[in-house]
Amino acid sequence: MAPIPPSQKRPLGNVMVIGGCGFLGHHIIAQLVEDYKCKVSVIDIRTVRNRRPESDGVQYFDADITSMESILPIFEKTKPDVVIHTASPTLAGGTKELYRKVNVEGTKCVIEACQKTNVKALVYTSSASVIHDNASDLINADERWPVIPAKNQTEYYSQTKAEAEHLVLAANRSESYPRLLTTSLRPAGIFGEGDVQVLPPIVAVHFNNQTGFQLGPNTNLFDFTYVGNVAHAHCLASLALLTTSTLSTKPLDNEKVDGEAFFITNDSPVYFWDFARAVWKCAGSEKDTRHVWEISQDLGMAIGGMLEWGFWLVGRTPKLTRRQVRYSCMTRYYDCGKAKRRLGYRAKTGLQEGIERSVKFILEERKAESEKKGQ
Amino acid sequence: MGLAGQLLYYSVHPNQLRSILQWKIWHDPVHARTPEKESANLKECFKYLNLTSRSFCSVIQELNPELLVPVTIFYLVLRGLDTIEDDMTIPLENKEPKLRNFQNILEEDGWTFTENGPNEKDRELLVHFDVVITEFKLLKPAYKDIIKDITEKMGNGMADYVLNAEHNVNGVNTVKDYELYCHYVAGLVGDGCTRLFVEAEFANPALLKRPELSESMGQFLQKTNIIRDIREDFDDKRRFWPKEIWSKHVDKFEDLFDPKNLQKALNCSSEMVLNSLKHADECLFYMAAIKDQSVFNFVAIPQSMAIATLELVFQNPEVFKKNVKITKGDACQLMMESSQNLKTVSEIFLRYVRRIHKKNKPTDPNFLQISMACGKVEQFIESIFPTQDPKALALIHKGEISPEQAKTKAESAEANKDVMYLMLAVFGTLLVISGLMIGAAYLAGARFDVAVNELKKGKIFPKFDGGSEEAAKIANAYDHGEL
Numbered sequence: 025m026a027p028i029p030p031s032q033k034r035p036l037g038n039v040m041v042i043g044g045c046g047f048l049g050h051h052i053i054a055q056l057v058e059d060y061k062c063k064v065s066v067i068d069i070r071t072v073r074n075r076r077p078e079s080d081g082v083q084y085f086d087a088d089i090t091s092m093e094s095i096l097p098i099f100e101k102t103k104p105d106v107v108i109h110t111a112s113p114t115l116a117g118g119t120k121e122l123y124r125k126v127n128v129e130g131t132k133c134v135i136e137a138c139q140k141t142n143v144k145a146l147v148y149t150s151s152a153s154v155i156h157d158n159a160s161d162l163i164n165a166d167e168r169w170p171v172i173p174a175k176n177q178t179e180y181y182s183q184t185k186a187e188a189e190h191l192v193l194a195a196n197r198s199e200s201y202p203r204l205l206t207t208s209l210r211p212a213g214i215f216g217e218g219d220v221q222v223l224p225p226i227v228a229v230h231f232n233n234q235t236g237f238q239l240g241p242n243t244n245l246f247d248f249t250y251v252g253n254v255a256h257a258h259c260l261a262s263l264a265l266l267t268t269s270t271l272s273t274k275p276l277d278n279e280k281v282d283g284e285a286f287f288i289t290n291d292s293p294v295y296f297w298d299f300a301r302a303v304w305k306c307a308g309s310e311k312d313t314r315h316v317w318e319i320s321q322d323l324g325m326a327i328g329g330m331l332e333w334g335f336w337l338v339g340r341t342p343k344l345t346r347r348q349v350r351y352s353c354m355t356r357y358y359d360c361g362k363a364k365r366r367l368g369y370r371a372k373t374g375l376q377e378g379i380e381r382s383v384k385f386i387l388e389e390r391k392a393e394s395e396k397k398g399q
Numbered sequence: 400m401g402l403a404g405q406l407l408y409y410s411v412h413p414n415q416l417r418s419i420l421q422w423k424i425w426h427d428p429v430h431a432r433t434p435e436k437e438s439a440n441l442k443e444c445f446k447y448l449n450l451t452s453r454s455f456c457s458v459i460q461e462l463n464p465e466l467l468v469p470v471t472i473f474y475l476v477l478r479g480l481d482t483i484e485d486d487m488t489i490p491l492e493n494k495e496p497k498l499r500n501f502q503n504i505l506e507e508d509g510w511t512f513t514e515n516g517p518n519e520k521d522r523e524l525l526v527h528f529d530v531v532i533t534e535f536k537l538l539k540p541a542y543k544d545i546i547k548d549i550t551e552k553m554g555n556g557m558a559d560y561v562l563n564a565e566h567n568v569n570g571v572n573t574v575k576d577y578e579l580y581c582h583y584v585a586g587l588v589g590d591g592c593t594r595l596f597v598e599a600e601f602a603n604p605a606l607l608k609r610p611e612l613s614e615s616m617g618q619f620l621q622k623t624n625i626i627r628d629i630r631e632d633f634d635d636k637r638r639f640w641p642k643e644i645w646s647k648h649v650d651k652f653e654d655l656f657d658p659k660n661l662q663k664a665l666n667c668s669s670e671m672v673l674n675s676l677k678h679a680d681e682c683l684f685y686m687a688a689i690k691d692q693s694v695f696n697f698v699a700i701p702q703s704m705a706i707a708t709l710e711l712v713f714q715n716p717e718v719f720k721k722n723v724k725i726t727k728g729d730a731c732q733l734m735m736e737s738s739q740n741l742k743t744v745s746e747i748f749l750r751y752v753r754r755i756h757k758k759n760k761p762t763d764p765n766f767l768q769i770s771m772a773c774g775k776v777e778q779f780i781e782s783i784f785p786t787q788d789p790k791a792l793a794l795i796h797k798g799e800i801s802p803e804q805a806k807t808k809a810e811s812a813e814a815n816k817d818v819m820y821l822m823l824a825v826f827g828t829l830l831v832i833s834g835l836m837i838g839a840a841y842l843a844g845a846r847f848d849v850a851v852n853e854l855k856k857g858k859i860f861p862k863f864d865g866g867s868e869e870a871a872k873i874a875n876a877y878d879h880g881e882l
């Protein structure tokens with residue numbers, strides 16, 4: 025895409041990105057720097073990776089969001105107008121305690137810091153999993169679908185994300201701090217350059233020559249969302265909240281962004297195994313589907329269960345788990361129409377381009393790694 | 400296929416035979432023509448409709464009487480225009496003004512055209528075109544204006560193509576050109592039909608504000624036919640597949656037909672299928688706006704045939720050898736299912752889209768794009784006929800009901816609502832009728848005050864006193880027991 029000329033860059037004031045060195049966070053920073061007129065600062069637990077060059081003028085602060093003493097001085101120093109809160113342990117990478125500490129306690133701290141320093145807009149990165157019970161299908165789900173209550177939520181990560189989202193939305197125009205506007209974005213299946221959860225395991229299947237299996241009949245549609253589009257939605261949400269904060273009256277119910285949650289997808293659900301095959305193809309596979317052995321969901325669950333049991337005895341996790349079987353057989357896609365209508369969101373990068381960029385990134389990493397090993 | 404061949408075919412494909420028989424026996428048109436009331440001239444028009452159209456003649460003749468003649472004339476006019484454009488034996492200097500001026504010819508009493516070559520298949524229509532003109536002039540002015548407007552646009556578009564030497568030698572160049580061509584020959588027809596439907600109040604006028612929807616209706620049919628007819632068109636020295644697409648797969652257009660390039664040719668046809676499939680969701684959207692059953696059938700049947708044809712040609716090597724067609728049994732099945740409602744048509748689309756998805760292979764250069772296009776159709780159908788109900792899900796998660804209960808609860812709530820409305824309707828009707836009766840009695844001089852007084856006195860069952868003696872006499876006089 026052609027760079028936006030400076031005169032057309034829209035102003036966002038002082039923007040603070042929490043988790044700005046993370047996977048999603050650093051894509052948001054890239055867009056802020058390239059497409060908006062704003063002064064960007066970053067809070068992250070460690071700011072060594074994914075840093076912008078000095079010339080971009082991004083300020084980096086090492087801080088722990090679970091501690092008020094740690095972040096408040098930074099807020100006071102940088103005086104953010106907009107705070108984008110993306111920090112969270114990954115779905116696979118945390119313990120229960122960590123999820124609660126960072127997602128719930130951390131978010132409480134962030135909200136409080138925003139309120140104390142007169143921040144105008146807080147954009148929270150929630151997750152599309154807050155309405156998912158990890159077993160049932162989600163068919164064209166939109167924001168009317170209920171958030172799964174804690175007692176029915178089998179994924180602790182999602183439970184803490186839902187709690188945090190609730191706190192953030194409750195802080196919108198609160199009685200004691202009516203000036204703070206908040207919104208929550210729920211991206212579905214983020215992939216892209218730097219992703220550790222979605223694409224690397226899929227690419228690994230290709231390099232391990234395991235593309236010959238298919239769990240389920242592959243009629244299930246699934247949402248995968250390119251990280252650049254998710255970052256774009258965060259910028260749009262920031263802009264919308266800032267605009268709202270200048271209005272003297274509240275926006276109409278069917279137009280408002282503050283106090284609302286939005287699903288963010290690539291607006292093109294695809295069949296689960298088609299996505300995987302498109303990734304394998306991009307990684308170099310020339311196979312069609314003649315070599316593929318289709319395993320029914322029931323059989324897959326049985327095998328997964330046995331493997332889990334067997335590996336549990338030796339204290340490890342198998343490559344095939346019942347959870348994976350369920351996920352590769354379920355329908356899970358959303359309708360992002362609300363974000364399109366109210367935020368003006370469009371998935372600027374299509375799935376094909378998103379896959380190409382991300383797989384290229386993974387292949388380059390692999391190459392660099394093997395060169396390192398070779399030395 | 401001879402009779403023996405057919406017998407053999409249907410004995411191993413009983414479903415096909417069943418569909419054909421079902422259609423022939425049970426098909427009950429919403430409206431049927433009434434030939435006894437038609438003028439001799441109009442009957443002639445229908446004769447030419449049956450002669451010139453195979454796919455549309457039956458659906459047109461089952462249209463609502465309000466639109467039956469306008470649509471028939473619209474069809475015949477465009478067919479006439481097409482017959483002039485198609486005929487390579489007519490010299491350019493004669494052809495061009497006829498095409499550009501055809502909308503005015505429609506007002507010329509007695510105009511006929513005999514200069515078509517002897518092999519032109521619809522020659523007869525133009526030789527007797529005066530019957531069409533006579534009938535055209537009898538149409539309501541609003542319908543005439545629409546038909547003339549579309550005729551003018553299409554005629555000029557065709558004339559531009561006839562004059563375009565490059566097009567005639569090399570065929571269509573870019574995808575944009577391809578879509579412009581489809582616009583002239585089909586998109587405009589969609590536009591004209593929509594305006595006729597709205598004028599007759601059989602379609603939601605909102606369609607006029609979304610012209611891309613009727614455009615998609617035409618584009619989807621035309622593009623699908625162009626993919627199916629590749630071999631036949633090639634043999635007739637016509638090329639409609641745009642160079643922008645085929646040049647990605649082969650160097651020369653002819654190479655598509657060389658068996659050793661089969662894989663490349665199939666990849667190319669996949670891209671053509673993808674290009675057509677992109678209109679499918681808008682076609683369903685369009686059909687949601689149709690309010691009359693006969694018009695719905697008229698628009699839905701060709702669309703269902705098109706999605707089935709698209710699935711048939713997808714990854715099918717035969718298209719480069721011959722003209723492939725959906726079987727007669729499938730066609731009957733499709734006609735039955737699409738002459739119902741949007742739900743049944745959506746089910747047809749879903750069925751064929753899933754078959755396309757199943758045939759889609761990762762080796763295809765457009766593998767992911769095709770998968771996305773299929774997903775888009777599925778998502779659109781889900782948006783008009785949702786499977787999940789967020790309200791029921793909310794109740795489940797509140798722990799108020801179990802999933803099974805939720806379903807029965809939703810169903811019984813729906814049923815309760817129905818019962819309530821039914822009761823409301825019954826009592827409402829009773830109330831209105833009683834009101835009318837009491838009102839009428841009052842106007843006729845009924846003394847309700849007297850009746851109320853009597854009731855107050857406790858005379859709930861007034862005794863019949865038989866009237867005056869005189870009256871009793873007269874009554875008795877006529878009381879003939881034996882009668």
